[in-house]
Amino acid sequence: MDRYLFVDFMADALPAGITTQRRIRQRHLIVGQYTLDRCHEIRFGSPQFLLLQNDGPPHTLTWHTPGNPTPNRQHVKLGEINIIPPETILYASWPEQISTFIVALTPNFVVSTLKTFPPSRIVAGAGPWIGIDDPMLLNISAVLRGRLDHRSHDDSTYLPLAGNLLITRAYELFAGHTVRQPLAAGGLGLMRQRHILAFIDGRLQESLTLCRLAREAGLSPDHFGRAFRISVGLSPLQYITQRRISMAKEALLTPNRTITDIAMALGFASPSHFSDAFRKATGVAPSKWRRERN
Structure with missing residues (x-):
């Protein structure tokens, strides 16, 4: 089983x-x-x-x-x-x-x-x-x-x-527990969604492919991709990038962390890949974003 x-x-x-x-x-x-x-x-x-x-x-x-x-x-x-x-x-x-x-x-x-x-x-x-x-x-x-x-x-x-x-x-x-209204039709369901989001957050430094996430959720890749977008409002890749950028912002506030260290720790293929993704999300390079907040 x-x-x-x-x-x-x-x-x-x-x-x-x-x-x-x-x-x-x-x-x-x-x-x-x-x-x-x-x-x-x-x-x-x-x-x-x-x-x-x-x-x-x-x-x-x-x-x-x-x-x-x-x-x-x-x-x-x-x-x-x-x-x-x-x-x-x-x-x-x-x-x-x-x-x-x-x-x-x-x-x-x-x-x-x-x-x-x-x-x-x-x-x-x-x-x-x-x-x-x-x-x-x-x-x-x-x-x-x-x-x-x-x-x-x-x-x-x-x-x-x-x-x-x-x-x-x-x-x-068993009175005393809350009735939860049905979730969006075709979505992941609350418990599966919580599990997958926690799984992603705990493995941002790893390669998180659609197939890997679908396998963890017990769904086919196509079904998982559609259900994830319905529940979260983003594709799995968009959500992972969003979470990595959010974590990167926190890391950039630590003065002794280098751009390369942050990129590698958050699963980006290279520092330049990280810089491109960060600039696309925020409009500025990571180094400039850091200087503006120091």
């Missing part, structure tokens, strides 16, 4: 390591049974609100969030539920192939369901919530699972109603 999985369950094809056994797909939701290959310390997330219910033997789930590296170890029993809000990333490991029932709901569906509730509550940016044993959520999950066995012409009405109940119950259980 890949080291980074940002899984769009609405997509026709899922990443390697996730096998669809059966599913029902509608405009704003997916209900399905999946097999997940064993993995170690993958970065996992989705643009959808996810309910995952263990469909097989008990197993051990080890996980932590990017902001808290302390590992949590959960013995996941048959039927136990985990909830992962949209755009929430967690690092996860499980030692064997597992069978999982998954309900995936789009952020638009979540926000639409909650629009009649007070605005400062659930879902994105909070969680995940692991090892839930709530009778009402278990009943709602059972109803949704039942539609896989008994499909009907009224699924298009029935499934969204059950999805509304699921979101409403999650709201009741």
